[in-house]
Amino acid sequence: METKFTFAKTIIREAGQFIRSAMAEKLKIEEKTQFDDLVTNLDKAAQDLLIAKIKSAYPKDNVMAEENGVRHPITDGHVWILDPIDGTVNFIVQGENFAVMIAYYEDGVGRFGLIYDVIKDVLYAGGGQFDVYANDKKMLPYQDKPFNRSLISANSSMFAENVHGIRDLARQTLGVRIYGGAGISMSQVMSGRLLAYFSFIQPWDYAAAFIMGEKLGYQLLTLDGQTPDFKNRQMIMFVPKQKLKAIKQFIK
Amino acid sequence: METKFTFAKTIIREAGQFIRSAMAEKLKIEEKTQFDDLVTNLDKAAQDLLIAKIKSAYPKDNVMAEENGVRHPITDGHVWILDPIDGTVNFIVQGENFAVMIAYYEDGVGRFGLIYDVIKDVLYAGGGQFDVYANDKKMLPYQDKPFNRSLISANSSMFAENVHGIRDLARQTLGVRIYGGAGISMSQVMSGRLLAYFSFIQPWDYAAAFIMGEKLGYQLLTLDGQTPDFKNRQMIMFVPKQKLKAIKQFIK
Numbered sequence: 041m042e043t044k045f046t047f048a049k050t051i052i053r054e055a056g057q058f059i060r061s062a063m064a065e066k067l068k069i070e071e072k073t074q075f076d077d078l079v080t081n082l083d084k085a086a087q088d089l090l091i092a093k094i095k096s097a098y099p100k101d102n103v104m105a106e107e108n109g110v111r112h113p114i115t116d117g118h119v120w121i122l123d124p125i126d127g128t129v130n131f132i133v134q135g136e137n138f139a140v141m142i143a144y145y146e147d148g149v150g151r152f153g154l155i156y157d158v159i160k161d162v163l164y165a166g167g168g169q170f171d172v173y174a175n176d177k178k179m180l181p182y183q184d185k186p187f188n189r190s191l192i193s194a195n196s197s198m199f200a201e202n203v204h205g206i207r208d209l210a211r212q213t214l215g216v217r218i219y220g221g222a223g224i225s226m227s228q229v230m231s232g233r234l235l236a237y238f239s240f241i242q243p244w245d246y247a248a249a250f251i252m253g254e255k256l257g258y259q260l261l262t263l264d265g266q267t268p269d270f271k272n273r274q275m276i277m278f279v280p281k282q283k284l285k286a287i288k289q290f291i292k
Numbered sequence: 293m294e295t296k297f298t299f300a301k302t303i304i305r306e307a308g309q310f311i312r313s314a315m316a317e318k319l320k321i322e323e324k325t326q327f328d329d330l331v332t333n334l335d336k337a338a339q340d341l342l343i344a345k346i347k348s349a350y351p352k353d354n355v356m357a358e359e360n361g362v363r364h365p366i367t368d369g370h371v372w373i374l375d376p377i378d379g380t381v382n383f384i385v386q387g388e389n390f391a392v393m394i395a396y397y398e399d400g401v402g403r404f405g406l407i408y409d410v411i412k413d414v415l416y417a418g419g420g421q422f423d424v425y426a427n428d429k430k431m432l433p434y435q436d437k438p439f440n441r442s443l444i445s446a447n448s449s450m451f452a453e454n455v456h457g458i459r460d461l462a463r464q465t466l467g468v469r470i471y472g473g474a475g476i477s478m479s480q481v482m483s484g485r486l487l488a489y490f491s492f493i494q495p496w497d498y499a500a501a502f503i504m505g506e507k508l509g510y511q512l513l514t515l516d517g518q519t520p521d522f523k524n525r526q527m528i529m530f531v532p533k534q535k536l537k538a539i540k541q542f543i544k
Binding site: 200216 | 470
């Protein structure tokens, strides 16, 4: 497992380096399901690069990935879950605040996760048998703070429409921050800068944080408190375990 | 004016350095008007430091500043407008994403403005007769982009409640980002990462961006299209001049 984890840290930084070099060129942008659901040539190229490296090193392993319908189920064998550029809108508009994400599962059991903030050059990696690090710094487990000394983050529509009581919870806190991109947002939760994150996302958006968060005292659940299905887009929350009961007073 | 501008760049970095050093110690936090309107001992100490330096160098100049009711009107003589820590909630909870801000006015005419992102160590400074720089890099004027390739930022309640049509505008764009703190947010507008910013803020929150933005093609207006009064807390927008007409189709 040590070897695979080291391999994952190497290829995620290579993918990040590829994106940083290539983003100076003009992007080719396409709409997927609607005008604000975008993909670029670099999302696809970075995914192809990651898959090629995985298939070359581990020919029998399988892949679930965001682009091009690569959808091997996580419960079946050795599965790498890839999000080549998480936060594509930020990538296109801001040129920052996006991440490459990798998670590795064996027969549905999470072994390690990685979130690489490409422009800040911070790699969050660990989970399973591995401690979680932000680059060379070991990350601390959740340190308890009251709601009135905390900030939360949420999908903007879910916040505005108070879906499942998200805005009711926000009112107990110092407010809401919206950064765009699940990976960046959940790395901020694990860093202690946000108490919790609420969104409507896909398996490749949460697979890495699911594993890493577990190690740091966080839980990734659907908004009705279940384990997500790793198949469909679902409403999820990423919250400190020791705050779950207090959060459930508002999130219903 | 050159001398005063240089002086301002020196003292704002000194205030930032003071905050960076002192924030390792435990903060004393007080509530002002309500539980989420906070001030720390360092907001006050940084303001005192800035005022002492200004009064020592320019004894006849006057000050309007956030803390302790320092409220000289901008229309009367040489006036420094200070926000010692803009984004105090971010400062307390996240230890980043806050700014020191200085603006300098002569009889109501803006001469230069400065926004210092303390943790990123980026000083945005200029306006009036001075080009605007982000550290050593000259900032470019607004480059036109369509709404569907842009992001906006807003006060979270004003966004959620569609105040003056902010959410209607957001729906034309790729979405909303909420960073907390007027200074950080408006520096992101001037950097081209956000199209526009909407909030309910005080003169010391917008005085610097008002001057710097003018030089880069942005306008700071109340939501009904007037020049803000530099006296009271008002709902404002910070928008590209060449997009004002298109924005006014939604912001009413």
